[in-house]
Amino acid sequence: MFIPTLERQCTSEQREKFLPLCYDYRIIGTYAQTELGHGTFLRGLETTAHYDPNTQEFILNSPTISSIKWWPGALGKTSTHAVVLAQLYTLGKCHGIHPFVVQLRSLDDHKPLRGITVGDIGPKMGFGPNDNGYLKLHKHRIPRTNMLMKYSQVSPDGTYTKPPRSTLTYGTMTFVRVLIVHGSAIALAKASTIAIRYSAVRRQSELRPGEPEPQILSYPTQQHKLFPLLATAYAFHFVQLAMMKIYTDVNDQINNSNFSRIQELHALSSGLKAFTSWVTNAGLEVCRMSCGGHGYSQASGFPRLYADFTPSCTYEGENTVLMLQSARYLVKCVRDARSGKTLPGTVSYLSEDVSAVHSGGSSGRDLSNLDFLISLYKQRASNQVHFASDKVDRGISAGMDLVGALNSASVHLVSAAKAHSHYFIAKTFVESLKLLKASSELQNVLHQLASVYVFEGIAQSSGDFIEDYILSGSEAKTIRQLAVDLLPLIRVNAVSLVDAFSFRDEVLQSVLGRYDGNVYENLFKWAQNSPLNKTDVHPSYHKYLGPLLKRNQSKL
Ligand SMILES: CC/C=C\C/C=C\C/C=C\CCCC(=O)SCCNC(=O)CCNC(=O)[C@H](O)C(C)(C)COP(=O)(O)OP(=O)(O)OC[C@H]1O[C@@H](n2cnc3c(N)ncnc32)[C@H](O)[C@@H]1OP(=O)(O)O
Numbered sequence: 032m033f034i035p036t037l038e039r040q041c042t043s044e045q046r047e048k049f050l051p052l053c054y055d056y057r058i059i060g061t062y063a064q065t066e067l068g069h070g071t072f073l074r075g076l077e078t079t080a081h082y083d084p085n086t087q088e089f090i091l092n093s094p095t096i097s098s099i100k101w102w103p104g105a106l107g108k109t110s111t112h113a114v115v116l117a118q119l120y121t122l123g124k125c126h127g128i129h130p131f132v133v134q135l136r137s138l139d140d141h142k143p144l145r146g147i148t149v150g151d152i153g154p155k156m157g158f159g160p161n162d163n164g165y166l167k168l169h170k171h172r173i174p175r176t177n178m179l180m181k182y183s184q185v186s187p188d189g190t191y192t193k194p195p196r197s198t199l200t201y202g203t204m205t206f207v208r209v210l211i212v213h214g215s216a217i218a219l220a221k222a223s224t225i226a227i228r229y230s231a232v233r234r235q236s237e238l239r240p241g242e243p244e245p246q247i248l249s250y251p252t253q254q255h256k257l258f259p260l261l262a263t264a265y266a267f268h269f270v271q272l273a274m275m276k277i278y279t280d281v282n283d284q285i286n287n288s289n290f291s292r293i294q295e296l297h298a299l300s301s302g303l304k305a306f307t308s309w310v311t312n313a314g315l316e317v318c319r320m321s322c323g324g325h326g327y328s329q330a331s332g333f334p335r336l337y338a339d340f341t342p343s344c345t346y347e348g349e350n351t352v353l354m355l356q357s358a359r360y361l362v363k364c365v366r367d368a369r370s371g372k373t374l375p376g377t378v379s380y381l382s383e384d385v386s387a388v389h390s391g392g393s394s395g396r397d398l399s400n401l402d403f404l405i406s407l408y409k410q411r412a413s414n415q416v417h418f419a420s421d422k423v424d425r426g427i428s429a430g431m432d433l434v435g436a437l438n439s440a441s442v443h444l445v446s447a448a449k450a451h452s453h454y455f456i457a458k459t460f461v462e463s464l465k466l467l468k469a470s471s472e473l474q475n476v477l478h479q480l481a482s483v484y485v486f487e488g489i490a491q492s493s494g495d496f497i498e499d500y501i502l503s504g505s506e507a508k509t510i511r512q513l514a515v516d517l518l519p520l521i522r523v524n525a526v527s528l529v530d531a532f533s534f535r536d537e538v539l540q541s542v543l544g545r546y547d548g549n550v551y552e553n554l555f556k557w558a559q560n561s562p563l564n565k566t567d568v569h570p571s572y573h574k575y576l577g578p579l580l581k582r583n584q585s586k587l
């Protein structure tokens with residue numbers, strides 16, 4: 032995040048000064064924004080940067096215990112520099128959060144500089160190799176030119192020039208949220224690879240006396256656990272491509288001072304980061320548990336995969352908070368639509384009158400037709416966004432201010448943002464396959480995946496569709512059965528579909544997911560290498576167990 036921030040927030044002179052140092056690994060940096068007391072609420076950050084026009088320097092301070100920077104990756108022991116987000120003060124006025132490049136450690140002996148107290152925050156649930164750290168600043172001076180001034184400036188005499196948009200400072204976070212959508216796709220693909228390969232190797236139980244134990248991948252319940260998640264990994268692959276394309280287009284516009292789509296990008300990236308990381312987080316656990324006891328071994332790769340992925344639901348914007356950000360934008364879009372404004376592409380459906388399109392229960396609808404089902408996802412999203420938006424309006428009519436009305440409706444707003452994100456993902460998956468140049472055989476297999484994703488998405492949220500009369504109960508049951516009927520068809524290509532992710536064994540880091548399927552021999556080999564097995568009798572025997580046993584044996 033250090034380098035992307037410099038690339039996005041530096042003037043051209045600052046780029047020439049800092050970026051070559053980064054690219055040549057002459058300095059290593061971190062993104063120091065979160066503090067002990069604030070991670071979500073950026074306007075509440077307490078680190079200060081006071082401008083001294085006499086020396087043309089900023090004086091950085093951590094004025095309170097809660098202002099100590101806390102969590103930034105590689106801050107503890109590795110980074111020589113940081114982008115520090117601090118409240119800018121100049122000529123006695125506070126101008127809000129701005130980015131500053133701060134050198135933390137000497138480039139000669141790596142010791143912290145004067146006014147810098149830095150260290151590791153201690154062991155975490157995962158991310159073991161990462162020295163997430165703390166930073167306390169005490170009257171630490173940096174040159175005026177270390178404030179990143181592409182969008183806002185402080186002149187030598189301390190005059191402040193404000194940015195065209197205050198939220199341009201938040202740009203790196205949007206970029207990383209887009210990366211996390213990709214990270215979710217990769218993590219779910221890895222977990223699916225491990226679980227499906229292992230399920231093809233593992234044989235268990237005797238269905239009928241005398242018959243060979245079946246592969247657990249042949250059980251419909253195992254298929255029902257794993258194949259919708261496999262389909263989701265493919266769906267997230269296509270949605271991260273679409274998300275990156277939108278990010279790149281909007282970022283190009285921003286670089287040309289066109290800020291018209293910055294809100295749409297923020298809302299979409301927030302919703303997709305939250306939706307994909309939540310779904311992946313839960314999916315990793317389903318994959319682990321589908322591997323029985325061996326799934327719980329470190330040898331499976333699942334413990335580290337989960338422990339390293341799960342903070343994706345928290346960092347770069349806690350998921351609930353981001354869903355509320357997305358919903359806040361959707362509510363504004365409903366208002367804009369009602370006032371006759373044209374809505375941007377990803378939300379244009381909110382100006383359509385989808386309610387007239389479908390009414391649940393009418394017979395003869397083709398419930399296996401994906402284009403038809405995507406229109407039901409659209410209706411569900413539109414209904415939920417309008418319902419939540421009406422809740423906000425009723426709150427305001429009852430005398431609340433906008434903040435109060437948004438907060439009062441926040442549970443429904445999160446549901447609406449989830450439905451919006453789900454519609455975008457399902458639609459993107461189906462549309463991406465139409466554009467794919469592939470053999471008819473491959474198109475058929477991918478269509479099976481898209482179908483099970485769409486069917487199971489409705490089955491798992493059938494209440495949404497039935498409550499709004501989008502589907503009748505019997506139609507929802509039919510769609511649920513359509514998903515189950517697809518499972519044996521997907522079974523035929525399941526291993527090939529995970530092999531297609533092409534994870535090398537060294538990357539997958541899983542004995543259960545080995546490409547050669549040679550699990551048991553390698554589990555035993557892995558166990559032999561356990562530190563506890565360095566000696567047959569563990570040294571602790573002589574200190575504890577031995578004396579205890581001998582003492583008790585003398586009593587027999
Ligand atoms: C598997 C992983 C793979 C790859 C990932 C790679 C690396 C991952 C490893 C570690 C990285 C982790 C690093 C971090 O965690 S860095 C710290 C991240 N911190 C956050 O994300 C903080 C979250 N909080 C916020 O963003 C903001 O506080 C807020 C919640 C959005 C609230 O903003 P605030 O200004 O206080 O209040 P609002 O009134 O809600 O917003 C005002 C106005 O601004 C608009 N807005 C907000 N954010 C953005 C944005 N990013 N872009 C554009 N616009 C934004 C908001 O919509 C509102 O607009 P209005 O028009 O409605 O007024």
Ligand SMILES: Cc1cc2nc3c(=O)[nH]c(=O)nc-3n(C[C@H](O)[C@H](O)[C@H](O)COP(=O)(O)OP(=O)(O)OC[C@H]3O[C@@H](n4cnc5c(N)ncnc54)[C@H](O)[C@@H]3O)c2cc1C
Nearest residue numbers: 062063064065069070071102103104342345346347348351
């Ligand atoms: C592994 C890891 C790496 C990290 N790396 C970095 C880094 O490199 N740089 C950096 O600056 N930070 C980093 N962070 C910090 C991270 O960005 C924050 O932890 C994250 O933004 C969440 O903020 P918080 O901790 O304040 O959570 P909180 O906001 O305190 O969340 C606690 C609860 O409060 C709820 N909540 C908060 N606000 C609202 C609201 N307005 N409405 C409803 N509910 C609300 C949340 O939904 C959540 O349930 C990292 C964190 C982790 C775990």
